[in-house]
Amino acid sequence: MHKPQSQSQPQRRSPMRATPSLRGADLPLLLSLNVLLEECSVTRAAARLHVSQPALSAQLSRLRQLFGDPLLVPAESGRGLAPSPFALKLHRRLQPALAGLNAAVRFDADDFDPASAVRTFHIVANNTGAAVILPGLARRLLALSNKGLRLTLSAPDGADLAGRLEKGEVDLCFGTACLLPSGLSSRELTTTPYVMVQRAGHPRGAAPVGLEEYCALDHVNVARDSSLHGFMDEQLYRLGHSRHTALAVRDFSAVAATVAHSDLVCTVPAFIAPYDHAGVEVVELGFPFLTYTLCMAWHPNSDGDPGLQWLRAQMQDVMAGSPRAWTPA
Template identity: 45%
Template sequence: MLDIRGVDLPLLVSLDVLLEEKHVTRAAARLHLSQPAMSAQLARLRALFDDALLVPADSGRGMLATPRALQLQAPLRTALAMLGQAVRRDAPPFDPRTAERTFHIAGNDNAVLMLMLPVVQQVAAFGGPGLKLAFRTPEPAQLAGQMERGEIDLLVGGSRFVPATLDKSPVLLVEHRMAQRKGHPRGTGPLDLDSYCALRHIVVSTNGSFHAFMDEQLAQQGRTRSVLIAVAQYNLVPPMLAATDLVCTLPSRFLERFEGQLDTFDLPLSVPALDLSLAWHPRSEHDAGLRWLREQVVASSQGMPQ
């Protein structure tokens, strides 16, 4: 068996060209070598494979490949093409129609629906059978390690929750509004700060805390509110609101999907918008597939109202 460790790559490139040209002088010209240098390489190849590889044609024009050379030609060409693809400076383009790839995406249900739903529609409509998206709930304590190990490809969520070790790109700013059920006893008048704080609230909190983003904003003004319910998923909130007199402050784009069930209102204080971003590990910066996925998210988010 031939030991590949003892083979110079340029020697195999020369063999590939020799087998295609079947002429030492023409092969030398293609590789910018002298004819004696090309002949010397052919001699080394014959010794390496213990076969003549190319013999003079009876006509005196060119050379004929031996059976051993003919066996080598196709796999050698394939191997060199694959090696060339692996070391090329620019990654090959990503084609969703032919790709065999599963993207692992971490994000809460709100961020996934706001940023990824259009991409899910594109993959379902135009992606090939080998292209898959796997969504999972982020684990903040594990996230940086999971992305470093390649267990998660992309994080979607609020910019303030992105670990400092990741690259990120802001995608969408979303304002907050307060929501209540249709027919709520409060009525549909505008909110003031006193009435907002007096209402009973639901918060979304992955760790079960009753102190959330809005409580931080109220604390800056020396105010507090009454929080009765903490849930881990945004999609649990609308049915709870519809069945009670509780209220909740949520991103406006999330609430748009529940216009038939809920009334929404401007907040009585100024709060920062939700800054949704994409984040990925720096080693994946030039990953053609991941770049394609990020571009789809950004393209689908452009022009989205807040």
């Protein structure tokens, strides 16, 4: 018969992490912790938080003391840092809590007045999107006479665009639907056919260009990386044809001047064709071809942002009333 366990004998318990005691001064550290765990780099996190690296390192030390965990440890690959197992669990619980705080301080639509607001909107657009949206949007911003409302426009750089949209580093992005990141809210702004730009008085005449004649011409390709091979070449390949590209330029601003003084031709979406340039003429493609659809996209987290609601509405109005969105009959 077993003797009963003595009451004086301590019972063995599994180790438990001490519950941190958060003070009011510690709450801002949670914002820093969220960014640190997203970036896994003190340098990048400090840049996002607009603080010095020593200051953020001090915050990380306080966080490690507060939670009794290293939080960020050397990565197994030997390069950079990685979240500890505890930090991964903490990060999953921290994100919805911060999202709730953001929702709690979100302004109502009436709180954004474009005539007096102080804000800088950040837009990412490809060459086509920039050429179409920027003129009309710039006119609308200037008409407000509000020096505090500003806009930056940059090209897609291949980085984590969806992540930048989620973090609020980018407000809107513009491009073709097939090239936009998944998981975003989007809206089609306009669809237009492709047309060919040639110099006025080109030897071939001004009639619509057929497929065989098109492939026999010397072309200018527009690509941000100045590639001689582009979207048009891929489509022609699917049709069993190819063309000769003699020149590549980075954006559409150089097309009219280049074509006006040579027999080169360039294919562009109709809504950015230089119809008003005296030295060139625009002709239709006389063979079936794909159309170009310009889309606007944003992160679902910004659906309720009144400033971005206003900006998205401006973009729709710009495209609805712009002659550049005209589609030839």
